[in-house]
Amino acid sequence: MKALVVYSSLTSNTKKLADALYGVLQCEKDLVSITDNPDPSGYDFVAVGFWLQKGAPDEKTQEFLPKIGEKEVFLFATHGAAKDSDHARNAMNKAKELAAPARICGTYNCPGQVTEKMMEKAATKDPPPPWFAEAPAAKGHPDEEDIRQLVHLFNELGLP
Numbered sequence: 285m286k287a288l289v290v291y292s293s294l295t296s297n298t299k300k301l302a303d304a305l306y307g308v309l310q311c312e313k314d315l316v317s318i319t320d321n322p323d324p325s326g327y328d329f330v331a332v333g334f335w336l337q338k339g340a341p342d343e344k345t346q347e348f349l350p351k352i353g354e355k356e357v358f359l360f361a362t363h364g365a366a367k368d369s370d371h372a373r374n375a376m377n378k379a380k381e382l383a384a385p386a387r388i389c390g391t392y393n394c395p396g397q398v399t400e401k402m403m404e405k406a407a408t409k410d411p412p413p414p415w416f417a418e419a420p421a422a423k424g425h426p427d428e429e430d431i432r433q434l435v436h437l438f439n440e441l442g443l444p
């Protein structure tokens with residue numbers, strides 16, 4: 285069993301989750317930033333972490349997901365919106381569609397702190413983006429509890 289953890293992360297929120305997943309994988313494994321053009325061929329299992337942009341997986345992840353093919357895939361994401369929001373759920377569903385025909389064995393998502401600069405920019409939009417009102421609560425996330433939940437889910441699913 286060979287596993288690949290790919291992450292797309294501008295401000296390290298998603299990378300924190302990727303590092304935790306990589307740490308618990310009990311097999312031959314690689315951790316690669318999406319900016320290094322990962323090649324998923326040769327891996328049995330691929331975990332892909334992304335951040336939300338315009339209510340969807342970020343652009344680089346949208347390009348990568350269709351390249352995975354028919355493998356076991358675990359998807360994880362961070363976002364300014366609330367954890368159980370429709371906004372976050374819809375984005376995860378888009379990621380699943382883009383990854384077809386992958387076998388999605390699990391997903392995890394949690395809030396990720398939004399930069400001051402982005403918050404200021406979003407505040408100038410009329411109307412503000414749908415995640416804006418929930419973003420202040422994302423401050424400090426992902427935190428230890430988010431990571432604990434991710435690792436717990438991963439182990440419960442019996443992933444490698």
Ligand SMILES: Cc1cc2nc3c(=O)[nH]c(=O)nc-3n(C[C@H](O)[C@H](O)[C@H](O)COP(=O)(O)O)c2cc1C
Pocket residue numbers: 292293294295296297298299334335336337338339340362363364365371395396397398399402413415
């Ligand atoms: C340009 C930009 C667009 C964003 N769009 C969304 C969005 O549509 N929905 C959302 O919930 N969060 C959005 N966010 C917040 C990020 O998804 C969130 O802060 C995420 O945790 C960043 O992850 P990273 O640190 O791994 O880059 C946006 C942030 C930026 C910078």
